[in-house]
Amino acid sequence: MKETKQLVCISCPMGCRLEVEMEDKTILQVSGNLCSRGIVYANKELTNPTRILTSILPIIGGVEEMVSVKSKTDIPKNRVFECVKSLKGLVLQAPIHVGDVIVKDLCGTGVSLVATKTVLKK
Amino acid sequence: MFDVLIIGGGVIGCSVAKYLSEYQLKIGLLEKASDVCELTSKANSGIVHSGIDAHPGSLKATLNLQGNQMMESFCKELDVPFIRNGSLILCFEESDYPDLLRLYDQGVKNEVPGIKILNQEELLQLEPNLNPHVYAGILAPSGGIVDPFKLTLMQAEVASTNGVSFFLQTTVFYIQKKQDYFQVETSKGVFQAKLIVNAAGIYADEFNNQVSNHILKIIPRKGEYCLFDKQVGSLVKHTIFQLPTPLGKGVVVTPTTDGNLLLGPTAYDILDKEDISTTVEGLKFVVEKGKKTIKEVPMSFVITAFAGLRATEANGDFILGESQDVPNFFNAAGMESPGLSAAPAIGVYLGNQITTKLRAKKKDHFVTRNKSVVDFDKLSLTEKARYIENDHDFGQIVCRCELVTLAQIKEAIHRPLGATTIDGIKRRTRAGSGRCQGGFCSPRILDILSKELHKDPKEIAKSSEQSTYLVGLDKELL
Amino acid sequence: MRNVDVCIIGGGPAGLAAALSARKEGIENILILERETFLGGILNQCIHNGFGLHTFKEELTGPEYAARYVQMVEEASIPVLLDTMVIDISKDKVVTAISPQAGLIQIQAISIVLAMGCRERPRGALNIPGFRPSGIYSAGTAQRYVNIEGFLPGKEVVILGSGDIGLIMARRMTLEGAHVLMVCEILPFSGGLKRNIVQCLDDFNIPLRLSHTITKIHGKYRVEGVTVQQVSLDKTPIAGTEEFVACDTILLSVGLIPENELSRKAGLKIHTTTQGPLVNDRFETSIPGVFACGNVLHVHDLVDWVSQEAEFAGQFAAQFVKLGSQISRLLPIVCGYGIRYTVPTTLCIDSMKTLTTVRFRVTDVFKDYYLDVFVGQVRVSHQKKRIVAPGEMESILFKKHWLDSKTEDEEITILLQKE
Structure with missing residues (x-):
């Protein structure tokens, strides 16, 4: 059965409004996108939606109390909550530098959690 | 056993406390809020009335006039901002002019100094932003404006320094007359005192009625206000009233001592003594009526709205002095306008009666003067440099809108009766009272309070204990 | 009193980009004044991703975006005073600031770049x-x-x-x-x-x-x-x-409002819609030599555009140091139907670049409209817009040659039209 789905591409702040023509679970055509990332996004969003997780963790002995972190690449959307819950109770030690790996494998997603900020020792 | 227990830490309670603190008396002050100046004293017009309004011969008239005369030196001694900016009372229709003249005559009877009638041209010359259709007005040069927070706080601090014990977050439940003393049941236990001063504002009737057969009935009269940014603070120089007409009382348009513009209040009686909420109708009324006084109400410059409750007693005058049927029970009830203007005089008036009654003697040593937290913003550049050199915390701006420094916040915390809440800091330093209304500085002040008072940040509140900000750490609830 | 060629008020994304570009233009004596104890401004608390797609061609979080600029500023050895809050800017470009350590500081600047950001309503x-x-x-x-x-x-x-x-x-x-x-x-x-x-x-x-x-x-x-x-x-x-x-x-x-307490104190003319200073296409305010960029000028949605705008402001501030004022004839841009405001509001006909970005916001959501630019009665640009909304800042590249046919007293109008 053919159907048309409306999406807003979130690959960049342009937020292109996509029209995706689908038959069963196959994408026939994507329109409304200003660049090729729209097609990639539509494919992903309708088959395996993913998101970047960003969060914050407490840090001891640093010039700041908290350090910001993110998943190095996107993780499955439906696992975002599970991943963020796994960070509960985690406390880091200063110093931490931008890009430092905090967690090697976030809940078996194969994606690492990295620092997005440098917090030097007090 | 206390010699005197004062119920209520508003401007009246603190005035009496300050006066009595110069005497050899054991004095306590019970306040249910977490700070003094938390109810009516913090939410009013901040006006020192000239005394035209009060009915000749009433306590209101006498004490307003006295309070007005005392205010300048009183405020100087206590370092409270006071400006004698003069008041105007306007009428807008020729048909109202006879009433304006009657009010003028009343002012003469009340011996209000220097009052005169001005015509349209004279009014517009004095205040170019007035509604050009104004008809005539009375100028009362003795009218003024005062910082109501500081007037309360600075007196409380002096009283505290002189040995008055302040019991905050102490709600009085019941007062019982015993043989030769009073027993006061509170949320913090039982107190005993030889003499009671009932300065409980809108609750004064309840305490009076617990001991006296002369029943009082206090009706809370709500007043809503709009406060405007300092950018429009100089729209008017005088405190401008509208002549009451059969159609209503109108609102006041006035600068504040801090340089903001204030419009209000509404005036309507309500049932709930806890209801300090603002309403759509109220705020609309204030703005609509304000438009009558000034050409344009600068709505885009509103920074906050608030409401206060005035304690209106059915008989229309202040109830001041010893209860007729309960010896040593002193009332300061019905403290509606001009209560703030009269406050210094009421302190003397009641204080005198009490010290006479108790045959109290003056202490050998007591302070009468106070020095407020320094207003860094108002210092000259050289002075600013000197302050920072002496204390680096003066170089750390915490509130950007009002230019309040870390040193000032710390001082507000560590003064006598120091601030323990975000609102307490605001009233002592103005931090958070500017155009961003604490958006920027409140997390910082919360942090400073928690560090200086060695308290968990989660316990730091806006005002009362229940008004905390933080509910937990990140992820704690996950 | 310290003398500085380009004094930059604010070490957030706008201030840092302006400083870097002023340095690129060859200005040695630059000073950034930042009220926090770190550079990067509000980006440090924007830990989400979505920054930098235009500037760095990759998706960064706020702190990462800030860190890149901070690193460049450090590598360029541009002097910074942290924990320093400017409390006054005078008409003759004396900047007064205070800091816990240095106390009261006064700086005489040739050019000033305002980059104080915005605050919340x-x-x-x-x-x-x-x-x-x-x-x-x-x-x-x-x-x-x-x-x-x-x-x-x-x-x-x-x-x-x-x-x-x-x-x-x-x-x-x-x-x-x-x-x-x-x-x-x-x-x-x-x-x-x-x-x-x-x-x-x-x-x-x-x-x-x-x-x-x-x-x-x-x-x-x-x-x-x-x-x-x-x-x-x-x-x-x-x-x-x-x-x-x-x-x-x-x-x-x-909503956000540009933080212009200092601009008002200095007596700058403020735009009634944006609440930021009025600027020409050189990002120069009503006081020659005082420039503005970033959220203090008008509130942006994307930091990438802040950086881009600030880069120009820094460049023009540097040129002011080297050449003095470049302003002669100013041509106003009029907001026609559907246009809420433009930045800049005027173009310097003689010194303008061949291509100038004019940013603007629209008054409402418009679908399938044309964005037209008129010089006098002549339509010089006609662009189809699928959708425009007030929440998203738009821009148009204004070509200098559009003004070639201009006769005296003609103004520029930008507007939305159905046809």
Whole structure:
């Protein structure tokens, strides 16, 4: 059965409004996108939606109390909550530098959690 | 056993406390809020009335006039901002002019100094932003404006320094007359005192009625206000009233001592003594009526709205002095306008009666003067440099809108009766009272309070204990 | 008094980009004044991703974007004074600042670049009736608690205003353990970026209630609830649509205002719509040699455009040091139908670049309109716009040659047209 789905591409702040023509679970055509990332996004969003997780963790002995972190690449959307819950109770030690790996494998997603900020020792 | 227990830490309670603190008396002050100046004293017009309004011969008239005369030196001694900016009372229709003249005559009877009638041209010359259709007005040069927070706080601090014990977050439940003393049941236990001063504002009737057969009935009269940014603070120089007409009382348009513009209040009686909420109708009324006084109400410059409750007693005058049927029970009830203007005089008036009654003697040593937290913003550049050199915390701006420094916040915390809440800091330093209304500085002040008072940040509140900000750490609830 | 060629007020994204470009133009004596103890400004508390796609061609978080610029500024050895708050700028370009360590500092600058950023509109501007309990935060204040201090400022949250910070905070608070009940937006459309609605609200099933507002705040001590009400097109609450929503927290995301206290003190002319200084295409304000860029000029949606704008401002500030004023004839840009404001508001006919970016916002949502530029009666540009919305800043590249045919007293008009 053919159907048309409306999406807003979130690959960049342009937020292109996509029209995706689908038959069963196959994408026939994507329109409304200003660049090729729209097609990639539509494919992903309708088959395996993913998101970047960003969060914050407490840090001891640093010039700041908290350090910001993110998943190095996107993780499955439906696992975002599970991943963020796994960070509960985690406390880091200063110093931490931008890009430092905090967690090697976030809940078996194969994606690492990295620092997005440098917090030097007090 | 206390010699005197004062119920209520508003401007009246603190005035009496300050006066009595110069005497050899054991004095306590019970306040249910977490700070003094938390109810009516913090939410009013901040006006020192000239005394035209009060009915000749009433306590209101006498004490307003006295309070007005005392205010300048009183405020100087206590370092409270006071400006004698003069008041105007306007009428807008020729048909109202006879009433304006009657009010003028009343002012003469009340011996209000220097009052005169001005015509349209004279009014517009004095205040170019007035509604050009104004008809005539009375100028009362003795009218003024005062910082109501500081007037309360600075007196409380002096009283505290002189040995008055302040019991905050102490709600009085019941007062019982015993043989030769009073027993006061509170949320913090039982107190005993030889003499009671009932300065409980809108609750004064309840305490009076617990001991006296002369029943009082206090009706809370709500007043809503709009406060405007300092950018429009100089729209008017005088405190401008509208002549009451059969159609209503109108609102006041006035600068504040801090340089903001204030419009209000509404005036309507309500049932709930806890209801300090603002309403759509109220705020609309204030703005609509304000438009009558000034050409344009600068709505885009509103920074906050608030409401206060005035304690209106059915008989229309202040109830001041010893209860007729309960010896040593002193009332300061019905403290509606001009209560703030009269406050210094009421302190003397009641204080005198009490010290006479108790045959109290003056202490050998007591302070009468106070020095407020320094207003860094108002210092000259050289002075600013000197302050920072002496204390680096003066170089750390915490509130950007009002230019309040870390040193000032710390001082507000560590003064006598120091601030323990975000609102307490605001009233002592103005931090958070500017155009961003604490958006920027409140997390910082919360942090400073928690560090200086060695308290968990989660316990730091806006005002009362229940008004905390933080509910937990990140992820704690996950 | 210290003498500086280019003095930059603010070490956020705008200030840093302006400093770097002034240095690129060969100015040695630059000074950045930053009131915080670190550079990067508000980006440090914007820990979400979505920054830098244009500038760095990759998707970064706020702190990462800031860190890149900080590193470049460090590598260029541009002097910075941290923990230094400017309290006054005079007409003759003396900057007065204070800091805990250095005390009171005065700097005589040749060029000044204003890059102080913006602040949030407070509740007062809304005048919502009700009590004044704790639990009411601007979205940015909540962001600071959650992202910098590590505290959750509420459990049950209603957000008023669908500006980007509000949307971002809906997701942030959800992911830190709060329950976001709804986002109310008084307008029939959102003021935030569409992608933020998708990934901050839709992802978490947070309803966006368009044409709804909060008409009353309940709770004397801590927020206990709000009355939410539907509004008509003229924003008037519709009687009978009142709905009580129990919550302990209200986040206000009702817009940002350029922070121009200093600009006002200096006597700069301020744009009544943007609340930022009026500037020409050189980002020069009404005081020659004083430039403005970033959110202090007008509030942006994307930091990438802030950096781009600031780069130009830094360049022009440097040219002012080297060549003095370049302003002769100024041609005003008029906002026609559908255009809320433009930045710049004037073009320097003689010294303008061959291509000048004119940024603007529209007054409403317009679908399938043409963006037209007229010089006098002559249409010089005609571009189809599929959709434009007030929440998203637009821009047009203004070509200098469009003015070639211009005769005296003709003005430039930018407008939206159906045909």
